[in-house]
Amino acid sequence: xxxxxxxxxxxxxxxxxxxxxxxxxxxxGGSTDSAQAPAADAGAAAPEAPAADAAAPEAPAAExEAPAAExxxxxxxxxxQYWADNTDYSQLMQDIIAKFNAENGKGITVVGEExxxxxxxxxxxxFNAKMGGSDVDVSTWKLTSTPLFVNNDLLVDLTPYVDxxxxxxxxxxxIYSVMKQAGGSDSAMYVMPWNIQVLYVYYxxxxxxxxxxxxxxxxxxxxxxxxxxxxxxxxxxDGKADTDVYGFGMRGSKGGQExxxxxxxxxxxxxxxxxxxDAIKGMQDYIDLYQNGYAPKTAPSDxxxxxxxxxxxxxxxxxxxxxxxxxxxEETFGDDVSAFAFPAGKGQWTSMGDTETVIFSSCExxxxxxxxxxxxxxxxxxxxxxxxxxxxxxxKTVAQGDFFQNNRFMKASLDGESFAGILPxxxxxxxxxxxxxxxxxxxxxxxxxxxEQCMQTLQSELYK
Amino acid sequence: xNKKKSIYPYLLVAPAVLVILCVVFIPVCNAxxxxxxxxxxxxxxxxxxxxxxxxIEAFGDPLFQSALIxxxxxxxxxxxxxxIFGFILALILNQQFRGRGVVRALxxxxxxxxxxxxxxxxxWIYDGNNGxxxxxxxxxxxxxxxxxxxxxxxxxxPAVIVTIVWQGIPFxxxxxxxxxxGVPQDMYEAADIDGATKLQKLFFITLPSIKNTIFVTVxxxxxxxxxxxxxxxxxxxxxxxxxxxxxxxxxxxKANALNLGxxxxxxxxxxxxxxxVVVPYLKMNFxxxx
Numbered sequence: 001x002x003x004x005x006x007x008x009x010x011x012x013x014x015x016x017x018x019x020x021x022x023x024x025x026x027x028x029g030g031s032t033d034s035a036q037a038p039a040a041d042a043g044a045a046a047p048e049a050p051a052a053d054a055a056a057p058e059a060p061a062a063e064x065e066a067p068a069a070e071x072x073x074x075x076x077x078x079x080x081q082y083w084a085d086n087t088d089y090s091q092l093m094q095d096i097i098a099k100f101n102a103e104n105g106k107g108i109t110v111v112g113e114e115x116x117x118x119x120x121x122x123x124x125x126x127f128n129a130k131m132g133g134s135d136v137d138v139s140t141w142k143l144t145s146t147p148l149f150v151n152n153d154l155l156v157d158l159t160p161y162v163d164x165x166x167x168x169x170x171x172x173x174x175i176y177s178v179m180k181q182a183g184g185s186d187s188a189m190y191v192m193p194w195n196i197q198v199l200y201v202y203y204x205x206x207x208x209x210x211x212x213x214x215x216x217x218x219x220x221x222x223x224x225x226x227x228x229x230x231x232x233x234x235x236x237x238d239g240k241a242d243t244d245v246y247g248f249g250m251r252g253s254k255g256g257q258e259x260x261x262x263x264x265x266x267x268x269x270x271x272x273x274x275x276x277x278d279a280i281k282g283m284q285d286y287i288d289l290y291q292n293g294y295a296p297k298t299a300p301s302d303x304x305x306x307x308x309x310x311x312x313x314x315x316x317x318x319x320x321x322x323x324x325x326x327x328x329x330e331e332t333f334g335d336d337v338s339a340f341a342f343p344a345g346k347g348q349w350t351s352m353g354d355t356e357t358v359i360f361s362s363c364e365x366x367x368x369x370x371x372x373x374x375x376x377x378x379x380x381x382x383x384x385x386x387x388x389x390x391x392x393x394x395x396k397t398v399a400q401g402d403f404f405q406n407n408r409f410m411k412a413s414l415d416g417e418s419f420a421g422i423l424p425x426x427x428x429x430x431x432x433x434x435x436x437x438x439x440x441x442x443x444x445x446x447x448x449x450x451x452e453q454c455m456q457t458l459q460s461e462l463y464k
Numbered sequence: 465x466n467k468k469k470s471i472y473p474y475l476l477v478a479p480a481v482l483v484i485l486c487v488v489f490i491p492v493c494n495a496x497x498x499x500x501x502x503x504x505x506x507x508x509x510x511x512x513x514x515x516x517x518x519x520i521e522a523f524g525d526p527l528f529q530s531a532l533i534x535x536x537x538x539x540x541x542x543x544x545x546x547x548i549f550g551f552i553l554a555l556i557l558n559q560q561f562r563g564r565g566v567v568r569a570l571x572x573x574x575x576x577x578x579x580x581x582x583x584x585x586x587x588w589i590y591d592g593n594n595g596x597x598x599x600x601x602x603x604x605x606x607x608x609x610x611x612x613x614x615x616x617x618x619x620x621x622p623a624v625i626v627t628i629v630w631q632g633i634p635f636x637x638x639x640x641x642x643x644x645x646g647v648p649q650d651m652y653e654a655a656d657i658d659g660a661t662k663l664q665k666l667f668f669i670t671l672p673s674i675k676n677t678i679f680v681t682v683x684x685x686x687x688x689x690x691x692x693x694x695x696x697x698x699x700x701x702x703x704x705x706x707x708x709x710x711x712x713x714x715x716x717x718k719a720n721a722l723n724l725g726x727x728x729x730x731x732x733x734x735x736x737x738x739x740x741v742v743v744p745y746l747k748m749n750f751x752x753x754x
Contacts, residue, residue: 121720148506151506151509253701297610297615298614298615299615301620306591309593430721434720434721438703439702442704443706445705448705
């Protein structure tokens with residue numbers, strides 16, 4: 001009886017503990033797939049912290065081993081992880097891998113493994129996997145993740161490889177600078193450029209015609225166009241102008257900070273200090289667009305899927321995205337869709353969506369891995385990927401091709417390239433993007449806080 | 465012989481107990497330890513013991529406070545309505561009618577659908593531009609213009625509560641139906657002879673007979689709903705303007721941001737709150753043992 005009681009107690013205690021574990025698991029990474037990884041982190045990261053201290057940041061493990069600039073020629077397998085936005089891109093990547101494997105002539109075999117982007121969870125899952133001992137050698141990348149991985153000594157410094165690379169000059173120096181900034185160093189470069197996406201404004205020429213507006217050349221004209229394009233229209237061809245069309249397809253959910261940044265800069269603000277009068281004015285313009293009814297009422301919760309769906313269904317006259325969606329826009333509207341770079345006000349800025357590659361410090365064959373990432377950066381891999389996806393190439397040679405010179409969306413991208421930038425990459429940026437920005441801006445759109453309060457919160461949370 | 469007989473069941477249970485102890489207690493210990501550290505993997509070199517600092521910070525954090533209150537409302541309305549509608553469904557399914565088996569099977573669909581799928585499905589149902597709910601309400605003439613259910617602070621939280629209620633009704637119905645079928649029919653017959661009304665039979669026979677099942681089901685559901693993240697996260701990610709951010713969602717967000725120390729502290733607080741529910745549950749189990 002006593003034993004029975006004891007077991008009952010043990011089971012009941014275990015159930016109680018399960019609650020905490022559920023929460024602890026949540027605390028350690030949430031539900032489903034990510035729940036287990038941080039539990040591994042807990043075990044793995046703690047002992048690693050001193051090791052991180054021991055290894056001077058200036059001399060990460062991979063750098064300490066003097067990099068072999070040339071591959072050995074021995075048969076080597078490189079495990080490459082990537083995400084693809086759709087099944088066409090998945091196949092394209094597999095085609096590039098197959099071509100590289102067949103033609104590299106150095107015994108290098110790349111094995112590509114696709115993982116979902118999952119609204120940005122790709123990077124978190126990758127971090128958890130690497131901390132748990134994943135054997136991935138190379139991965140596609142977003143700059144915002146760099147500080148986290150660098151702080152945990154997970155990336156190879158690519159500087160010696162790039163310096164010895166014959167095609168180094170084919171990529172603009174300022175792109176290398178952005179890569180270095182992301183790693184928090186002026187000398188070490190942990191990220192290899194691959195392709196960029198420059199955000200521009202999609203618009204419907206037929207809507208502009210009906211509203212009597214020209215393609216905006218200034219920020220004020222753009223705001224005016226948002227106002228004028230908000231109207232009743234016949235979008236389903238039934239002869240009745242009974243559909244509410246909104247001038248601007250605002251993205252208030254995660255990812256919306258990119259188009260929002262254009263408003264802040266156009267009003268004269270900047271990311272360095274979001275509390276200046278000009279930056280607050282940009283925020284107020286953004287709020288006014290929503291509160292005056294020039295953006296859909298769903299804007300505070302609209303993400304990528306929604307802004308694209310709204311534009312494609314004719315509900316919005318303009319929205320901001322990049323060439324990644326241009327193919328489907330053309331398929332939907334034919335010639336009745338075009339694009340322009342976000343216009344200048346006091347300042348001008350647009351978001352440079354970035355995609356790069358990295359080599360992990362756990363990779364046993366970094367020289368061979370570099371052969372692969374350099375093939376994606378300036379070789380045939382660059383041409384195939386950028387032509388297939390419509391992304392802007394980083395290779396100057398590839399960018400000169402007819403495909404990129406004769407495309408109206410690519411032209412809008414190239415028009416914006418000179419003032420394209422990225423959010424400050426800090427260790428707070430990921431949380432700021434995924435939670436702080438959408439909710440704080442949501443409070444401002446709902447009228448719960450003023451533009452000034454909103455910007456003060458955004459500033460303090462980004463630079464805390 | 466008797467001794468062998470008494471040990472045998474415990475030997476059967478032992479592997480499960482061992483696994484639970486290993487799988488559950490190690491993460492629990494980790495969570496407790498992390499809650500006393502500045503365990504932020506974004507700044508791994510700054511990890512240090514900070515005693516109760518995470519807990520103090522949590523109680524001073526306006527987002528934590530509002531999330532805690534919202535969690536109470538989430539559980540109160542979520543579980544409350546699940547019970548009411550689940551009980552009604554159980555009473556209906558307890559009646560004899562043609563196709564009862566099919567209806568019973570179909571009514572289980574929300575419960576067997578994954579939370580992630582439910583979140584995505586209801587997100588599109590509620591969509592302010594293309595959602596079917598707006599379409600139906602417009603066609604019925606109940607609204608004049610579309611309502612952005614998940615985009616407005618005033619409607620987002622009720623909308624996610626409706627979703628969790630929809631998901632949980634079948635569980636209540638299933639548990640209560642099983643209990644209802646165990647209520648002896650002769651008690652109803654005796655009540656009929658005494659001239660009891662339907663309401664009197666409900667309150668004096670049905671409810672007292674199934675009260676233990678109600679108690680256990682409500683307690684279990686409170687624990688599950690309080691810890692639930694999937695539905696809210698897939699519908700609103702805690703927005704707009706934090707209006708659907710429950711404590712478990714906030715914990716998830718902080719953990720995803722790799723601030724594991726702070727997230728663990730909040731998780732411990734949530735677990736302690738849930739002890740209010742767990743203790744009566746354990747007490748009841750012990751009293752049944754006796």
